[in-house]
Amino acid sequence: MNADLVVEAADETVAALEKAAERDWTRRAAGLEWTCRATLDHVALxxxxxxxxxxxxxxxRYVTLFASLDPQAxxxxxxxxIGIAARLLASAVREAGDDVRAWHPWGHSDGPGFxxxxxxxxxxxxxxxxxxMELDWRPPEHLCAPAVRRLFPEAPDGEDAAEILLWCTGRAGLPGLGRRDRWQWDGAVR
Structure with missing residues (x-):
């Protein structure tokens, strides 16, 4: 997993979200209990x-550093x-040696896993x-595929990496598999 993909994922996501910057961010994010604004803060955190x-x-354990977005901004x-957060993670991934491991509740992981x-x-x-926000956006295939390969060893084979990622995370059904009610990734190094 290349650290540059984290930055690209952030840039793609931010570009899509910028189209809704002036809309009502107090509405609930699709499928979540959080508002869109709270969801954005969750991503940064x-x-x-x-x-x-x-x-x-x-x-x-988790680290004690918590980063949040300015609620008044x-x-x-x-x-x-969000772009800054992604670049911090990309830098940490680049700095981490191949032997670096850290705790995560869904599997101790390495730089590519994080x-x-x-x-x-x-x-x-x-x-x-x-x-x-009723925007027409879909996560890019070339970014979804490596994330699915790294974190979801149980993912079915298929050509539509975005749909597979959405199935893995309980956001869509797949033919013959339906929609997942519960999910988690496996961050363990393989």
Whole structure:
């Protein structure tokens, strides 16, 4: 998993969300209990948190650094924060050696694993928000495929990586498989 893919996932997601910057972000994100604004904050928190885990390398817990977006800032500025968070994670991935491992509740992971986790947060929650905002956007195939390969070993084979990622994360059904009610990725190094 290339660290540059995290930045590209952020850039793609932010470009889609910028189209809704002036809309009502207090509406609920599609399929979530959170508002679109709270979902955006969750993405920033998660992506920076993954960078922190890679840097601190705890064996048994989350790190105590929590990053959030300024609740008073306009959405356009918050989207800038998403780009910053992704670049922090990409830097941490680049700095981590092949032997670096850090705790995550869904499997101790390495730099490529945390890169994939960040990409899933960006792409899937970006879709949750764009759906709520009624924007026509879909996570790019070339970004979904490596994230699925890295984090979802149980994923079915298929050519539509975006649909497979959405199935893996409980956001869509697949023919013959329906929609998942529960899910989690497997961050363990393989």
């Amino acid at each position: 998660g992506v920076v948190g993954y960078a922190g885990l890679l840097i601190a390398r705890p064996a048994d 306009p959405i356009g500025h918050c989207l800038e924060g 890169a994939a986790m960040g990409m899933v947060e960006l792409l899937v929650h970006g879709l949750d928000i764009t759906r709520a």
